[in-house]
Amino acid sequence: MLVKVVINGEKLEADVEPRLLLVHLIREVFRLTGTHIGCDTTHCGACTVLLDGRAVKSCTVFAVQAHGREIKTVEGLEQDGKLHPLQEGFMEEHGLQCGYCTPGMLMTSYAFLKKNPAPTEDDIRWAISGNLCRCTGYVNIVKAVQHAAAKLAQGGA
Amino acid sequence: MTPRTSFEVGGMGHSIKRKEDPRFIRGKGTYVDDVVLPGMLYLDIVRSPYAHAKIVKIDSTKALATPGVVAVITGQDLAKYNLHWMPTLMSDTQMVLPVEKVMYQAQEVAAVLATSRYAAADGMAAVEVAYEPLPVVVDPRKALEPGAPVLRTDKKDKKDNHIWHWEWGDRAATDRTFAEAEVTVKQDIYIPRIHVASIETCACIASFDKVDSKLTVWMTTQAPHAIRTVFALVAGHVGLAEHKIRIISPDIGGGFGGKVPVYPGYVIAVAASVLTGKPVKWVEDRMENLQADSFARDYHITAELAGKKDGTLTALRIKTLADHGYTDAAANPSKFPAGLFHICTGSYDLKAAHVEVDGAYTNKPPGGIAYRCSFRVTEAVHTIERMADIMAHQLGMDPADFRKKNFIKPEQFPYKSALGWEYDSGNYAGALDLAMEKIGYAALRREQADKRRRGELMGIGISSFTEIVGAGPSKHFDILGLKMFDSCEIRIHPTGKAIARFGTKSQGQGHETTYAQILAEELGIPASDIQVEEGDTDTAPYGLGTYASRSTPVAGAAAAVASRKIQDKARKIAAHLLEVAPDDLVWEPGKFSVKGAPDRFKTIQDIAFAAYTNHPQGMEAGLEAVSYYDPPNLTYPFGSYICVVDIDKGTGEVKVRRFVAVDDCGNIINPMIVDGQIHGGLTMGFAPALLEEISYDESGNIQGGSFIDYLVPTAVETPKWETGKTCTPSPHHPLGAKGVGESATVGAPAAIANAVVDALWHLGVRHVDIPITPAKVWKLLRDHGVSE
Numbered sequence: 001m002l003v004k005v006v007i008n009g010e011k012l013e014a015d016v017e018p019r020l021l022l023v024h025l026i027r028e029v030f031r032l033t034g035t036h037i038g039c040d041t042t043h044c045g046a047c048t049v050l051l052d053g054r055a056v057k058s059c060t061v062f063a064v065q066a067h068g069r070e071i072k073t074v075e076g077l078e079q080d081g082k083l084h085p086l087q088e089g090f091m092e093e094h095g096l097q098c099g100y101c102t103p104g105m106l107m108t109s110y111a112f113l114k115k116n117p118a119p120t121e122d123d124i125r126w127a128i129s130g131n132l133c134r135c136t137g138y139v140n141i142v143k144a145v146q147h148a149a150a151k152l153a154q155g156g157a
Numbered sequence: 158m159t160p161r162t163s164f165e166v167g168g169m170g171h172s173i174k175r176k177e178d179p180r181f182i183r184g185k186g187t188y189v190d191d192v193v194l195p196g197m198l199y200l201d202i203v204r205s206p207y208a209h210a211k212i213v214k215i216d217s218t219k220a221l222a223t224p225g226v227v228a229v230i231t232g233q234d235l236a237k238y239n240l241h242w243m244p245t246l247m248s249d250t251q252m253v254l255p256v257e258k259v260m261y262q263a264q265e266v267a268a269v270l271a272t273s274r275y276a277a278a279d280g281m282a283a284v285e286v287a288y289e290p291l292p293v294v295v296d297p298r299k300a301l302e303p304g305a306p307v308l309r310t311d312k313k314d315k316k317d318n319h320i321w322h323w324e325w326g327d328r329a330a331t332d333r334t335f336a337e338a339e340v341t342v343k344q345d346i347y348i349p350r351i352h353v354a355s356i357e358t359c360a361c362i363a364s365f366d367k368v369d370s371k372l373t374v375w376m377t378t379q380a381p382h383a384i385r386t387v388f389a390l391v392a393g394h395v396g397l398a399e400h401k402i403r404i405i406s407p408d409i410g411g412g413f414g415g416k417v418p419v420y421p422g423y424v425i426a427v428a429a430s431v432l433t434g435k436p437v438k439w440v441e442d443r444m445e446n447l448q449a450d451s452f453a454r455d456y457h458i459t460a461e462l463a464g465k466k467d468g469t470l471t472a473l474r475i476k477t478l479a480d481h482g483y484t485d486a487a488a489n490p491s492k493f494p495a496g497l498f499h500i501c502t503g504s505y506d507l508k509a510a511h512v513e514v515d516g517a518y519t520n521k522p523p524g525g526i527a528y529r530c531s532f533r534v535t536e537a538v539h540t541i542e543r544m545a546d547i548m549a550h551q552l553g554m555d556p557a558d559f560r561k562k563n564f565i566k567p568e569q570f571p572y573k574s575a576l577g578w579e580y581d582s583g584n585y586a587g588a589l590d591l592a593m594e595k596i597g598y599a600a601l602r603r604e605q606a607d608k609r610r611r612g613e614l615m616g617i618g619i620s621s622f623t624e625i626v627g628a629g630p631s632k633h634f635d636i637l638g639l640k641m642f643d644s645c646e647i648r649i650h651p652t653g654k655a656i657a658r659f660g661t662k663s664q665g666q667g668h669e670t671t672y673a674q675i676l677a678e679e680l681g682i683p684a685s686d687i688q689v690e691e692g693d694t695d696t697a698p699y700g701l702g703t704y705a706s707r708s709t710p711v712a713g714a715a716a717a718v719a720s721r722k723i724q725d726k727a728r729k730i731a732a733h734l735l736e737v738a739p740d741d742l743v744w745e746p747g748k749f750s751v752k753g754a755p756d757r758f759k760t761i762q763d764i765a766f767a768a769y770t771n772h773p774q775g776m777e778a779g780l781e782a783v784s785y786y787d788p789p790n791l792t793y794p795f796g797s798y799i800c801v802v803d804i805d806k807g808t809g810e811v812k813v814r815r816f817v818a819v820d821d822c823g824n825i826i827n828p829m830i831v832d833g834q835i836h837g838g839l840t841m842g843f844a845p846a847l848l849e850e851i852s853y854d855e856s857g858n859i860q861g862g863s864f865i866d867y868l869v870p871t872a873v874e875t876p877k878w879e880t881g882k883t884c885t886p887s888p889h890h891p892l893g894a895k896g897v898g899e900s901a902t903v904g905a906p907a908a909i910a911n912a913v914v915d916a917l918w919h920l921g922v923r924h925v926d927i928p929i930t931p932a933k934v935w936k937l938l939r940d941h942g943v944s945e
Contacts, residue, residue: 017275019275020275024274027190027191028193028274031193032184033184033187033188033190033191034183034184034185034186035184036188036190036356036357036410037190038356038357038358038410038443039442039443039863039864040442040443040444040863041443041863041864041865043864043865043869044356044443044864044869046356073184074182074183074184075183075184075185077183078183083182087182087183090178090182091174091175091178091179091182092174094174094175094829094830094832094833096178096181096182097411097665097666097667097833097837098355098356098357098408098409098410098411098664098665099177099178099180099181099182099186099408099410099665100186100188100355100356100357100410100411100665101356101410102181102182103184106182121877124872125871125872125873125875126872126873128871128872129871129872129873130871131871131872132356132864132869132871133356133872134353134354134355134356134411134413134837134840134841134869135411135665135833135837136833136836136837136840137836137837137838137839137840137875137878138836138840138871138872138875139836139877139878140833140836141872142872
């Protein structure tokens, strides 16, 4: 089946099996490998991308369901050589260690801050609770999201 | 410690930002599954639904008829090359693919090679296997009973399921001390099976070049060099020679010990690539990862502690049954089948101790590896910290006072423990005092007393752990005969920039940053001018890898020693340039100046340029050094953790209200990274304390084999960690550092368990095994007459 999508602003299409998962379309057909896979049960969130602005776990969406829609992945966060405040926050606050969960965390947080630009710590913890991190104990991920919220509030990016 | 270098140079003590991060925050890391090679085939694995069964027949007909399927590989196929069994790191044997029977649920049965990931999965589902179920042994105690079915029928003359007996310490002196003791306590403690569950599962791409006979393997491994040697030793007879094997460990999405062993999937992929001449990718899914990869813990412990009525501890006696599954595939130093479990005297000055461990085979996956904890240290710490608390409560003493009374005192270091370890340095009371101050211990005890009067359940738990890391001195430490040194090779380029390569392999610890900081500290070259590389066996010097918190203690020391060799040569070059004697020069990070004439100096960059353009006659050109560091001793990080819990009488839920962690890991390279390591370690201590467990039903069916029921903590459950530091440098490490990656995982569970028991002691509860689930606590409360 033909799937046409706009991914990080670029129009792309591919002829795929109906059963192909969106994460495999992104990673293996379009070779955008920043989006990761960490489980089989939609728990870990490493594969989180934005589908029409909404954070989805791309391991649980068929590629064909994305037809005609807009996808944003971690590769689409940096604009014109300028890091998104979330990317900056993760680096500044040491919000990542092995880096494997990071793209999913970034995309979940991106969608979250659009909805809730001034979150409390507990808001952030609930928002990222569908994304597992085994390295950081979440402390600095929370700080990274707070960093980004503050920066965005000042009109950054 | 005040940094010696400026922030721009970024030596020790500076929280410089990580050099790894720019690629990770852009999604530009390279993990194994990101690598695609032309013509690559995909491997998927058929796994057993039974925990113990004879394989009657494997029918590949339908699988081979599936579009895209290239081959089905069985144990019979590998047996032709004698590759159906492989050695484990503990010199036991493990099936790559079975010929006769399977020994645990989810064991590899056959492998399917196909042109795509999806076709491989189709083929896997189409392989038909007929099994004849055999009696299953799940409980290691039953495994050792007379008449139990003998599991390892492959081992000639094996008549039972006993693997080994190991004991350490003075049994007679310990028994004598117990006989004379004024007070003793005894407790059974089970530390259940858990799994590291790094968010990236295990994966490899094996690529065999038939023309050159060269095998390249991209692999999720924490120990690439040892893996290369193991491959050469195991597959030498089929033509793999070590100079023609290249292991590349790219970015690794978490390891925690789970990426130390060689799993059958790796070996099958290598065999498949050698046979087909094509690259073969194997990526396990999460369920395979949880169900078949090495587990951690699974220790059935009976511990006894002896002391005097005044609270002075005198002796410790431990008997343990270690469930290893169907083969001992732990990753311990050869000499120590129970790892460093004999650190179990902990932070206390005990005069006598004896510990014995028996290993047993069961119908479970093999392992006994780490869970962010080196070599059974968590088991040891959990035992002694639980026992100390039980004794304190038994005597009616405050657990903090009790610990302080029994701590090894600062002036006793270096301290020889009753079980033979030489602790390098420590100030245990200092760490506990700081933790008590930070959490407000006295006020919490008053609050607890008030709440108890009102019938509310609140507990305060302490864990004052001593770690043992940095394996290790070659006299005692090897894995499969390979001594546990580690290495660093430094090359300073003419323009004063540098590359440093190591035998270790970061899996998130930030080595690219911290190793560069060590060089910056020792040479004054800015960390930003230093490229750190690890994980490619064709370029990096040989080393035993990253696990057991050994990178800073061993490879970090190698970096310091190699840097000092470079400094020695640099001094001679500087002397030549400044036309003075080498002894007339004074070093400060980044330059040599003439004694008494500080304006006459040469920077390390000047010297590097001269090393290639104007070196003294009779001296070799270049500025390079290598060190293979053999540590003189282990390092002994320590700390005191205090946890406050509130327990819901209605649901049995344990809520960690506060958790203060004071760590002492000696001198710190990057405080930001150390704090990050502690946050993560604490979370991996919290997880098994309250959530995670892999158990089995009577038929050997795994419970906890996916993220549906294996409960990795999310940001919501995870406590808001509070951290603090004391600093007691290691006297024998060149940088005074000790290592920190695992401390918190080792120390945290006991603090939580102690807090829970502290909340319930007055009801008559003496112990609760981890994970302390609401169901377990609810039942304890009801059993002790507590209702809502």
